[in-house]
Amino acid sequence: MMQNKQYRVVVIEPSPIIISGIKHLIENSKDFLYVGSIADMEFLIQRLTPLRPEIIIINPSIIDFHKRSSVHSLFQNFSDASIVALCYNFIDSNILKQFDGIIEINDEKLKIENTLINSVNKNKNSETPDSSELSDREKEILISIAKGFQNKEIADIHNISIHTVISHRKNITRKTGIKSVSGLTIYALLNNLINQNEFS
């Protein structure tokens, strides 16, 4: 029988209560193996290396303030490991978006497991760091959306599948925070992607 792959999980978190909680939640999972915890950032790399982590769950508030904006460089020796934030107080969204996943303190067991699994996948196919800037392709699609074209038409115009159009639309909404077509039109106009004469 094939042995299921178990990801080695390390928790970097000062509170013993929280650590025990996470340990307990993932202990019986066939996907994860809890291998240890670290309570502070002292000699972090030296202590982390022997644990060979594949998923690092870290509370962002214990990272030095000026290092928070470069989480991945902090763990550059562990580029294969996914980094998941564990939040129980307010953390700037600019800092959070560096992470491969976010666990909130009230999350249910199932949700936490999903977050961890997704973080591994996300880390695998992240060639470029996620930015909130729209890509050129996304801008083109956005212009078509603003002009009132439907998914099928947009697919034809840009010679891509509907599936790709939908995935572009999802990314555009994620980056701009705007869902409705009329809202996106205003966005396109404000960013000079279209001008008012181009649509009725």
Place this chain on the structure above:
Amino acid sequence: MNHYLFSSNMKLADIIMSNYRLLSVLSRFNINLGFGDKTINEICEQKHISEDLFLMICNVYNFKDYLPTIEEIKTIEINELISFLKKSHNLFINQDIKEIENSLNKMCSCCSGNHLSLLMKFFEDYKKEVINHLNYEETVVFPYIDSLTKNKEVNNYHINQFEENHTNIEDKLSDLKNIIIKYLPEICSPEQRTMLLQRLFLFQEELFTHSIIEDKILIPLVEEIEKGYDAK
């Protein structure tokens, strides 16, 4: 959990002090400010308000994780709940949306650009959507419930057809907030913009609580009544 909820022997002034959003609940129960140190129990008696309903609504407003049990919901007089919801609708349309509209107009009059007409059009459409949604409840859902309670003939309508279509309404409000926070040019009247945003945030919270009251209290209560009706 129940330990921390508001209860009838608390002073009304104290619970308002603890959460100013409850101010918007008062007028929907015809309670005016100036009630001194009266407790919730005293005021409800004086004003002939159902204490259970008043407390339930205040608790839903104040405690994010609170939902009454079906046993508690069953004690609610449905007509009183509907009367509350109707007053909420009225406030949304005649007060909240109007204020947002005024605020938006003021903001737009302080800055220039061809995007403003679009922004106003966006809100105009949004307003129509909200009014349509509320109208549907007033002209279809509430009359249906009324017939149901009066044991009148009801057509094939069932409350589960009442889809909780609040999502679209909330999405567009978020869109508007995003545009105003992130994408309007920096020079665009900062004071008016902040005021408008505060109103939008408050209104969104009101809508959110309103949809909880409809989805988690009204609908289960109607379902209970339907059960009794279908059994006949």
